[in-house]
Amino acid sequence: MSEFNQLKSNVLFETANGYSYQCDLTNSIFINFVGTTSSYKVQDFLIFQRKVNSVLILDMLYDLSDQSDAQLIENTKRNFSRTLTICEIVQLRELLNGTKFTLNLHSLLNVVLTLEEA
């Protein structure tokens, strides 16, 4: 039960399609998206987030060919490798950007609180 509470307290971001949490033991970020869970070191997470953000959604929308309806999304160490539809890419983007926002917010709060303590 305590482990469950610990997990709940480390949740970074949650959407209708997935959630992310931080593991302090392994210094990793876990992303659960459409039923797939993958873990990332911070740098890998940041690279993955940038990669997903760099997908040209508008180009995919305007391209009428079948192959532009979906795109293979892979991270650096390939523990996430899936072909996602445009809608799923937008949803993954929301989850990753929300996670990044929480990490930044947490970092900022740490700096502010540390300064206040000093």
Next chain:
Amino acid sequence: MKDLLRTNSSLQEGVENILNLQCKIESDASNKYLAMASWLERNGFENTAGYFYAQAEEEREHFLKIFKYITEVGGIAITPTVGEVQQEFASFKSVFAIALDNEIAVTNAINKVIAKCRLENDYATEEFMMWYVAEQREEEKNARRALELFELIDEDSATGKFELDVQISKIGSAE
């Protein structure tokens, strides 16, 4: 909950981005000097071609120094893409005028990096970048000296171009 971002890197995202941009600028500068060296060599200016080959190497070292710094402090260094650079030049003198413009642009970019470091309270990166401030002062001085030599030596005299080629290549070296 641990601050994972800070645990992993001392570099803030804004500073990391501007350092990656500086990598691109230094890398581009290296390519521009390489194109200048090529133009000079095929037009018979062997000495100044050598000078620009050395400059190209130097700019690449500047690029690598920042690139390695980013990874050293836990950031993500992005290999810059190779863009198109000017391959043809109107005259011998125009090469040096463009080189000076390029050095001024690099100096401005360095100043922006330092301004960003101060904004983000990143004093370690500011201290690291101070080396570039001194380096750019030297680079600009050398580029200006090259153009100054065009004022001192008549390019259109019998051996003007030859003399300029010899004298410019000596800039920055202990004579």
